Amino acid sequence: MAITVVGSVAFDTIETPAGKRERCLGGAATYFSLSASFFTDVRVIAVVGEDFGRRQEAVFQARNIDTRGIEHTAGKSFFWEGSYLDNLNEAKTHNTELNVFATFNPKIPDAYRDSEFLFLANIDPVLQRRVREQMPDVKLTAGDTMNYWIKDHRPALLEVLKGLDILLINDTEARMLAGNNNLVQAAREVMALGPKTLVVKHGEYGATLFRDSTPKSRGAELRAPAMPLEEVVDPTGAGDSFAGGFFGYLASQPEQSPAAFRRAMFYGSVMGSFACERFGTERMQKLTRPEIDERFNLFRELTHLV
């Protein structure tokens, strides 16, 4: 079943200990779409400027991603510049230019309206809510956010959370959103704000799935590992790729059963691990489904007793 995703399609300049790339294709919606496209049909809503041309469009086309919802407008695309020189787990932002994103007003193409799954990537919660309200009949809505919106746009974010089935955030964000340093308590408090499912990503240590149906004695529903990687070339987009694998797999299933949620966590981790292996979307562009399944099996070996 098809996923509609709204979020940024952007250009990134990235520096890591492995090197530097200037203005490569990036943005949360880009990483999410590429990742989810290995599992199901994906439709993107975003805005780009005149610097987004055929070469960028071709990256989406190659994965059969529906780009009719990408609005082309005068000006430059969203631009981000950051580095991970001291710490591969945390980006240092050097520059953010909203450009055409500053006046973005998401429009949903008619062809997208039968999407049963909706992903609200990390953008202004006001825009997230606007999209959510225009698609009242979706079966399952997931979303992401970040420290900036949690800290300075809390009321708008709280409105978005009410409309989410699943929230995917990292450790720091979960603790900040709940104002509680204990992850189990923080998770329960976040779920009380709306989303009945919470995925907390721990970077190189994997991710935890919390569901409000989990017995209290158990603390969490599932702990999924991350791939122990020999080299992390570029962690940009790992979280969005995780979300794409997680939500893409869920959308591909006839039923979103508890077992499907557990496997979705593993697929999320798998896709996040691939994203780190090359700069920008390079690895995602060359990835194949057999490689994904091979790594999924490896994750099983990495975690299961025999």
Place this chain on the structure above:
Amino acid sequence: MAITVVGSVAFDTIETPAGKRERCLGGAATYFSLSASFFTDVRVIAVVGEDFGRRQEAVFQARNIDTRGIEHTAGKSFFWEGSYLDNLNEAKTHNTELNVFATFNPKIPDAYRDSEFLFLANIDPVLQRRVREQMPDVKLTAGDTMNYWIKDHRPALLEVLKGLDILLINDTEARMLAGNNNLVQAAREVMALGPKTLVVKHGEYGATLFRDSTPKSRGAELRAPAMPLEEVVDPTGAGDSFAGGFFGYLASQPEQSPAAFRRAMFYGSVMGSFACERFGTERMQKLTRPEIDERFNLFRELTHLV
């Protein structure tokens, strides 16, 4: 099969967000012994002062731990004072008094000499080596160390590593020991120094098992979770309790097969999680084997796909 452990038996004053305890029984060998005693026979080598009396002795007796190797001498026992007020993952040391430990010269009782398993808890590597050399016929030797020895006593530590089959350390220690920030690369470099098995503990994110027999494509042998705890009362001794569960389980098995190593990781995590639930050794003293097995099963549910 019996384990001989050498390490500190001490008094700790601990402050955490959950409260404060003055001079409770502690020390790496204490936590290790209590934890391992649920799986196999344990024999302790340590030194204590006149402040170690019947009440402390009784804690060991209640778990049938052999204390004939605990030397009683004039003076005060090793004392540590620390807090975890800002960060439950990292102790802030306020005071360390070596006391009788300053002149400790480990002596191995004859009754201990048939031990097939040896654990060198975190003490001066010169002492660790001295004990290792006095027990040349053990079947399996494991050990722990810390940042202080890695930084300032490297040559002595490197000698110890040559005699270890298994090293258990945390993330920061592994990266520091190898001088490499990538965990997979650091693990390989540490294993090249002697121990063919390396357990890296990630605190609340679990632990990773590295073995030099693991195929390179896989990065690690196993990732074990930590229990998502509603409340961490006191993390003191969690690492030593992990080691006790891990090594105790291994020693209880007829064969130290790859599958036994994997289950040992889960038992390590299980014991580490219990240690955090009460101050000092309180939880370990009241623990039962059925509780351990119940949590082991819960860890399986927390990690396995269905």
